[in-house]
Amino acid sequence: MSPRPSAGELLARVVAAAGLGYDAYAHLDLASRFDANTAVISQGMLFRAETVLAVLAALGVLLTRWRAAVIFALLVAGSALGAVLLYRYVDVGVLGPLPNMYEPAWYPEKTLSAVAEAAAVLALAAQPLFGSEWRSPGSR
Amino acid sequence: MLTQPTTIVRSRPSTILFTMLLAVLGLVVACGTASNPSGGPATSGNTPGGAVVTTTPAANTIVIKNFAYVPPSLTVAPGTKITVINEDKAPHTVTATDHSFDSGTIEGGQRGEVTAPTTPGTYPYICTVHPYMKGTLIVQ
Numbered sequence: 001m002s003p004r005p006s007a008g009e010l011l012a013r014v015v016a017a018a019g020l021g022y023d024a025y026a027h028l029d030l031a032s033r034f035d036a037n038t039a040v041i042s043q044g045m046l047f048r049a050e051t052v053l054a055v056l057a058a059l060g061v062l063l064t065r066w067r068a069a070v071i072f073a074l075l076v077a078g079s080a081l082g083a084v085l086l087y088r089y090v091d092v093g094v095l096g097p098l099p100n101m102y103e104p105a106w107y108p109e110k111t112l113s114a115v116a117e118a119a120a121v122l123a124l125a126a127q128p129l130f131g132s133e134w135r136s137p138g139s140r
Numbered sequence: 141m142l143t144q145p146t147t148i149v150r151s152r153p154s155t156i157l158f159t160m161l162l163a164v165l166g167l168v169v170a171c172g173t174a175s176n177p178s179g180g181p182a183t184s185g186n187t188p189g190g191a192v193v194t195t196t197p198a199a200n201t202i203v204i205k206n207f208a209y210v211p212p213s214l215t216v217a218p219g220t221k222i223t224v225i226n227e228d229k230a231p232h233t234v235t236a237t238d239h240s241f242d243s244g245t246i247e248g249g250q251r252g253e254v255t256a257p258t259t260p261g262t263y264p265y266i267c268t269v270h271p272y273m274k275g276t277l278i279v280q
């Protein structure tokens with residue numbers, strides 16, 4: 001794939017993948033603790049799904065330069081960050097099939113995963129700045 | 141007419157990507173299954189050898205582990221001071237639903253205390269951070 005990505009683009013992609021990677025780890029690590037919180041879907045299963053999505057997103061931005069991969073990763077990291085902030089401060093209640101994931105507390109693993117998600121969002125949002133080298137799947 | 145071997149060159153990265161995605165998906169599913177055996181005993185009480193460690197808490201003690209109270213039902217004499225040990229990373233509380241006792245927030249790895257009511261009876265309690273965590277204190 002040429003032209004080769006700039007150092008800045010590479011760095012941003014590595015930051016994004018690392019952020020998504022930690023997000024994936026933290027959600028998998030905590031999942032079993034949240035199995036008891038359930039509506040139609042349990043919070044534990046949502047956490048496992050987040051892990052799968054975050055791993056796919058991280059691989060997408062590391063191994064491809066597809067625009068779709070960046071957008072997908074941005075959606076994954078952004079929704080995770082939005083959710084953790086929302087449920088930290090707002091008692092949302094049960095939302096359709098989703099359990100009430102309100103948890104009015106920060107603790108190291110949760111805080112770090114939120115920071116990692118935020119770093120990923122910033123690094124991904126910066127991708128268009130790398131200009132014409134930003135590819136879409138069909139382009140060569 | 142010149143035909144360029146673009147198809148071969150372009151199919152390579154996506155084949156590698158696809159294989160890696162499959163591998164990671166498999167890994168995540170395997171990890172999820174291993175850390176959460178269906179029908180098995182509580183997840184993190186297991187020793188590497190596979191033997192189940194049954195935590196027998198000291199008298200007048202509530203241990204919080206993996207978002208659960210151990211024992212789920214504790215019987216004490218009126219006015220007893222009860223030690224609450226939080227072995228999780230997340231903060232928890234022991235809060236009577238009628239507010240007759242409340243440990244306040246106990247951070248991960250810390251201890252707290254509640255004093256049993258002086259009136260005999262059955263007192264359900266919850267964690268205010270995770271209201272789906274439930275326990276019972278019996279005063280007699």
Ligand SMILES: [Cu+2]
Nearest residue numbers: 232267269270
């Ligand atoms: Cu709790």
